[in-house]
Amino acid sequence: KAGVTQTPRYLIKTRGQQVTLSCSPISGHRSVSWYQQTPGQGLQFLFEYFSETQRNKGNFPGRFSGRQFSNSRSEMNVSTLELGDSALYLCASSLAAGADTQYFGPGTRLTVL
Amino acid sequence: GEDVEQSLFLSVREGDSSVINCTYTDSSSTYLYWYKQEPGAGLQLLTYIFSNMDMKQDQRLTVLLNKKDKHLSLRIADTQTGDSAIYFCAECPSTTSGTYKYIFGTGTRLKVLA
Numbered sequence: 487k488a489g490v491t492q493t494p495r496y497l498i499k500t501r502g503q504q505v506t507l508s509c510s511p512i513s514g515h516r517s518v519s520w521y522q523q524t525p526g527q528g529l530q531f532l533f534e535y536f537s538e539t540q541r542n543k544g545n546f547p548g549r550f551s552g553r554q555f556s557n558s559r560s561e562m563n564v565s566t567l568e569l570g571d572s573a574l575y576l577c578a579s580s581l582a583a584g585a586d587t588q589y590f591g592p593g594t595r596l597t598v599l
Numbered sequence: 600g601e602d603v604e605q606s607l608f609l610s611v612r613e614g615d616s617s618v619i620n621c622t623y624t625d626s627s628s629t630y631l632y633w634y635k636q637e638p639g640a641g642l643q644l645l646t647y648i649f650s651n652m653d654m655k656q657d658q659r660l661t662v663l664l665n666k667k668d669k670h671l672s673l674r675i676a677d678t679q680t681g682d683s684a685i686y687f688c689a690e691c692p693s694t695t696s697g698t699y700k701y702i703f704g705t706g707t708r709l710k711v712l713a
Contacts, residue, residue, distance in 0.1 A: 490641075492641075519701070521703075528703065528704075528705050528706065529687065529703040529706075531700055531701060531702075534698075541698055542694070542698045542699075542700055544700075576641055578642075583698075583699075584691075584699040585628075585629050585630065585691045585693075585699040587630070587632070587644065587647060588701060589644060590634070590641040590642040590643070590644075591641050592640055592641045593640070593641045595639075
């Protein structure tokens with residue numbers, strides 16, 4: 487069974503632009519969570535989607551948004567990019583929402599210049 | 600608070616045992632997890648332990664759980680150079696709204712010396 491895939495793997499943007507990242511969960515998994523990883527802040531939870539509904543949200547500004555499609559694939563969008571948004575964005579999928587075991591993708595490395 | 604604490608660095612010699620420690624915050628977590636992250640990669644699930652267990656062994660990995668002290672440890676026997684990575688512990692407590700949210704530790708960078 488294929489693992490979690492994320493596209494693109496690397497991205498370079500400039501301040502003020504917007505970006506969309508994509509995540510395809512493991513087949514059969516219906517929950518997708520997003521995390522931001524930076525050297526200074528570690529792994530921080532962005533949001534969780536299950537059955538196309540956002541179930542949980544971390545403490546990030548409204549510039550960060552996401553959605554989930556009927557096939558469980560998820561996208562996250564960051565608008566008006568700032569230098570501090572440079573990070574590794576990780577997606578994790580699980581069978582169900584909540585406390586179910588999460589499996590991570592390889593991440594998308596975003597660099598904001 | 601929400602901080603899951605780990606020591607930042609650990610250095611061991613190849614063939615020795617490594618012990619990575621974690622102090623978590625919330626006893627409502629049903630499972631506690633250990634993940635491994637190699638450079639430039641995502642997190643790989645290594646093992647997990649059910650909260651009503653004290654110990655779990657999985658090949659070279661042994662997880663110990665002390666619920667009273669909210670202390671979790673990961674022991675790697677016969678550590679190899681391929682074990683060099685960052686190790687994260689994680690808990691998944693319930694929130695006030697009835698949902699669950701993973702909280703990850705700060706990560707321990709394990710360096711294995713040949």
